[in-house]
Amino acid sequence: MDKKVQNHEGCCTDDNLSGAYSGQQEIVIQPSMPAPVQDEVCCGAPPGPESNPFERPGYVLQRFVKDFVDTPVGPVPSIKTDLDRNDLFGKMAVRWGIHRDNYKVAPGLYCVGTPDQNAPVLVTANYKLTFDVFRKELGSIHAWILVLDTRGINVWCAAGKDLFSTTEVIQRVQLTGLAKIVRHRQLILPQLAATGVSAHRVKKASGFKVIWGPIRAKDINYFLKNDLNADDSMRRVTFAFRERLGLVPVELSHLVKPSLWVLLAIFLASGIGSHIFSVGVAWTRGLMATAAYAAGILAGALAAPALLPWIPVRSFALKGTITGFICGIGVILIFHAALQFWEVLALVFGTTAISSYLAMNFTGSTPFTSPSGVEKEMRKAIPLQALAVLIAAVSWIGSAFAK
Amino acid sequence: MEKFRYLPGVSTLELDVQACVGCGMCEIVCPHGVFLLENSKAKICDLDGCMECGACAKNCPTSAIRVTPGVGCANYIIQTWIKGKDAASCDSVECC
Numbered sequence A: 001m002d003k004k005v006q007n008h009e010g011c012c013t014d015d016n017l018s019g020a021y022s023g024q025q026e027i028v029i030q031p032s033m034p035a036p037v038q039d040e041v042c043c044g045a046p047p048g049p050e051s052n053p054f055e056r057p058g059y060v061l062q063r064f065v066k067d068f069v070d071t072p073v074g075p076v077p078s079i080k081t082d083l084d085r086n087d088l089f090g091k092m093a094v095r096w097g098i099h100r101d102n103y104k105v106a107p108g109l110y111c112v113g114t115p116d117q118n119a120p121v122l123v124t125a126n127y128k129l130t131f132d133v134f135r136k137e138l139g140s141i142h143a144w145i146l147v148l149d150t151r152g153i154n155v156w157c158a159a160g161k162d163l164f165s166t167t168e169v170i171q172r173v174q175l176t177g178l179a180k181i182v183r184h185r186q187l188i189l190p191q192l193a194a195t196g197v198s199a200h201r202v203k204k205a206s207g208f209k210v211i212w213g214p215i216r217a218k219d220i221n222y223f224l225k226n227d228l229n230a231d232d233s234m235r236r237v238t239f240a241f242r243e244r245l246g247l248v249p250v251e252l253s254h255l256v257k258p259s260l261w262v263l264l265a266i267f268l269a270s271g272i273g274s275h276i277f278s279v280g281v282a283w284t285r286g287l288m289a290t291a292a293y294a295a296g297i298l299a300g301a302l303a304a305p306a307l308l309p310w311i312p313v314r315s316f317a318l319k320g321t322i323t324g325f326i327c328g329i330g331v332i333l334i335f336h337a338a339l340q341f342w343e344v345l346a347l348v349f350g351t352t353a354i355s356s357y358l359a360m361n362f363t364g365s366t367p368f369t370s371p372s373g374v375e376k377e378m379r380k381a382i383p384l385q386a387l388a389v390l391i392a393a394v395s396w397i398g399s400a401f402a403k
Numbered sequence B: 001m002e003k004f005r006y007l008p009g010v011s012t013l014e015l016d017v018q019a020c021v022g023c024g025m026c027e028i029v030c031p032h033g034v035f036l037l038e039n040s041k042a043k044i045c046d047l048d049g050c051m052e053c054g055a056c057a058k059n060c061p062t063s064a065i066r067v068t069p070g071v072g073c074a075n076y077i078i079q080t081w082i083k084g085k086d087a088a089s090c091d092s093v094e095c096c
Helices: A015-022 A085-095 A128-135 A155-160 A166-176 A190-196 A199-206 A217-225 A241-253 A256-271 A281-311 A316-338 A341-365 A371-402 B023-027 B075-082
Strands: A004-006 A026-028 A064-070 A076-079 A107-114 A121-124 A143-147 A186-190 A209-213 B033-036 B041-044
Touching: A004 A209, A085 A281, A107 A166, A121 A128, A128 A143, A128 A217, A128 A256, A143 A166, A155 A190, A166 A186, A166 A199, A186 A190, A190 A209, A190 B023, A199 A209, A217 B041, A241 A281, A256 A281, A256 A371, A281 A316, A281 A341, A281 A371, A316 A341, A341 A371, A341 B075, A371 B075, B023 B033
Parallel strands: A076 A107, A121 A143, A121 A186, A186 A209
Antiparallel strands: A004 A026, A064 A076, A107 A143, B033 B041
């Protein structure tokens, strides 16, 4: 079907497409008249290439689509397995929380290579980052890719929210007409989807047997070659240094907005004194308090996650308390000449409380904390964190009156 | 995941060995190797490794496994305290 396009342009649904493809009314696109290259007088640079024959009115042809493969249910996009610059920019952006909640691909059936009726069906989420990580590993594979509508959320989180769910798998299998494309009745799902998908229910409702694939996309090649068997290590989540650091930017990006309020409060609290309020004092003392706040963020959202396995306590709030206390002491050493006792107390308590709270919140980003455990430590930690903030605020404001 | 251990003795995971048919699904889906199949019956071999994700219970064909599943996320739990379990959402928490 290369260089061919069917002739009624208003096609929209899969049904229309399949009708058009099975019909006889295909026309060959004529090579366009090349524009004269030297003709730059009135219209600037020479024009770009002509439209891709796969373009359809009202649709955007995705950059990751290489080709379309004809199937009994219509053309299925064949996707590229190498990432381009846009994919990498997109990845960097979402790591910093930019466009993160709307970074997705259209759900439905795709393929890699030239799959036939016996090719495996790999199921994944429609978060573009997940989709990219996945297709990057499929260079030497011929397979059908069933992308579920997980609202642009990754496999595990979507499974936890019941979006990568039993119902979604069953519905997507039916909507795509998968049963007409493959002769076998097997779906390979990433293991972490098991939180949301009940294999025996999928089998009952759709006739497709769920095979639990490896956790990580990079193991899919091995899994397929090894008769659909994964080694134990492919079935265990990891949380290596690099994986933990990859989560830090998003954690930091969440802090931007609340930090504006915190800084305002710091500025106001720092200017209060026996002179009622002084902008000059607010500035000099405010800078020191801001440094303590920044140290708390550094300790709780960067140091604690990075050093996670090496901080010898299990409670995350306690891990943050340790890193926070050390960073608080660091701040004191920098400003010690300008500080009196109550100010030292305020800065150390402030830094430690912020760090403890942020480290505690990092539980949401880890792959091993149980909700029962998190709730248990929170019940103890939150009152103490609040008390520490109170002590910090009272000491900080009070010390200004002692001067 | 031996390097990462969280608070011990808190998991709500329970296994009814009588109801187990030994299909081994729990052993496959658990991301922390909590289950082990011994003499055609599942066994909880590392209860404290459990993060209560619920994958095992969801995929047990005879409902022999019980666990209160959830997300181990402080921010989410704070929301359930403030707004109640139904109104809390991960959307405003943005953890995942």
